[in-house]
Amino acid sequence: MNLNDYRKCFELSFDQFILxxxxxxxxxxENLSYEKLTGVVRVELDNSQFFFFKExxxxxxxxxxxxxxxxxxxxFLATVGNNPEDVxxxxxxxxxxxxxFAKHGFTVSTTTSDVDFVEIYPPCSLxxxxxxxxxxxxxxxx
Numbered sequence: 001m002n003l004n005d006y007r008k009c010f011e012l013s014f015d016q017f018i019l020x021x022x023x024x025x026x027x028x029x030e031n032l033s034y035e036k037l038t039g040v041v042r043v044e045l046d047n048s049q050f051f052f053f054k055e056x057x058x059x060x061x062x063x064x065x066x067x068x069x070x071x072x073x074x075x076f077l078a079t080v081g082n083n084p085e086d087v088x089x090x091x092x093x094x095x096x097x098x099x100x101f102a103k104h105g106f107t108v109s110t111t112t113s114d115v116d117f118v119e120i121y122p123p124c125s126l127x128x129x130x131x132x133x134x135x136x137x138x139x140x141x142x
């Protein structure tokens with residue numbers, strides 16, 4: 001899938017998504033949390049792609065698959081550029097930072113040139129992203 005394909009997933013209901021992606025029951029986990037999103041249903045597709053639904057609507061897509069995350073990040077850079085609204089600490093590691101592009105519905109965690117993970121979500125304000133999705137990371141201690 002490319003970035004536009006991921007974005008189109010937000011137009012689908014939970015049932016449509018399950019049907020279109022031939023999701024099996026074993027790929028669905030209910031009543032989970034992702035950062036500040038609680039009570040979500042997680043659908044896992046191949047290549048460590050996780051789709052988080054709440055009340056039948058897709059709320060966030062997460063992938064830490066190196067190939068997929070790098071490809072999506074490069075595609076995003078080519079279309080939007082690298083001017084994040086904010087840079088915050090990442091749970092991926094002491095030297096990782098999350099670059100937040102909330103108005104574009106995109107966040108990437110990077111360490112220098114390596115991509116740790118990518119989040120795709122409906123465009124929102126930076127304030128809403130920080131209040132509803134991002135969970136502050138405690139300081140890393142050796």
